[in-house]
Amino acid sequence: MRAVVECVPWQPARYRYLLHVALTGSERDTAPHPVLTVIQKNPSLADAKRSDPTAGKVEAWTRRHGFAAIIYVNLFALRSPDPCAVNDVGEAEAIGAENDAAIARACAAADVIVAAWGNPNGIDAARYTARSAAVCRHLEAAGYALHRVGALTRLGFPRHGLHWNGSVPLHRCR
Template sequence: MYDAISEWAASHRLTVHDNGTLDLAVHDAAETYRYVLTWNWGLGPTITYVMLNPSTGTATANDATLRNCRAIAQHHGYGSLIVLNLFALRSREPQALYSYPDPIGPATDDALTQLLPLGDTVIVAWGRRHSDLHDRASTVAQLLYKKGVATQCLGINRDGTPRYVFRGSAMEPLASGLGMTVSPCRRNDLGGGVTGPGGVRRSR
């Protein structure tokens, strides 16, 4: 996994930061964008999260969101995680996505396309707010659907969007693809939401 990420980063002339072990963060030269982050803590499969945008987390300093991602992953028996995003712009405040000229980042879609297969489980967790900016949730949902990626989530918001990682407890079971359509994320579901059997939204 780590060699594949490093090779992908090199192909885009991106910078790989590591902590001397198996934790990586891939940025552009100015560190305006973070395209992928990994965190390894032991044996077990790898879980991949697709969230809204990166905040301050790096290969050497994990923020609260990443710590919560790890808690969820550990509870479900995973030994490492990968984080990808709808937008690669690094910002503590999602409102910055609206004012920055290119919040998506030039390599984001390729990161999603090439690096999603590295994980054993894909969790969509971009939340309700801001994910419809530039039609990103729907665009990425379509990408996942076309690639046949079987996604899971941490629960479903009332509007059909997948819950953010702070919504709900790490102890809750993952909402799996069982009984759902091929991919829970459907292009025709507003906001790139999660659908139930036959494309009918489920609410909690």
């Protein structure tokens, strides 16, 4: 089972900055276990009331690896099931005014931080590469260790959460 602890905003429309999900229904309810922050590409339709295929896959992997909660944040906070929508607006609008603060807050609350943004998949490659590099620089400057699940993609990006299978292990980035 899953319980949404926080969704910013609670009823997202154009943006979703943060989604915090507690994993319930096991010994995790009484014993302290680590929190996983997952930095993805852009939010699709998952929110306080519904999940989506990526969240389902990430949550299954997270349970198998002993985490008690997941905090989802994204490179771009613009909410759309089609990543190409990021190209239809300016860079600042695609990122979202509160997004960098949400990423910082999620990372501060995490025991482990995982990059899971995958390939650009239609997002302008230069914009995508610049944004992912900027987020990595901010995390590194703040002293956070960034991880990925499994091997990098053929294009050299951390694997998207939808492609986390079985017991694929964590690896430290860089």
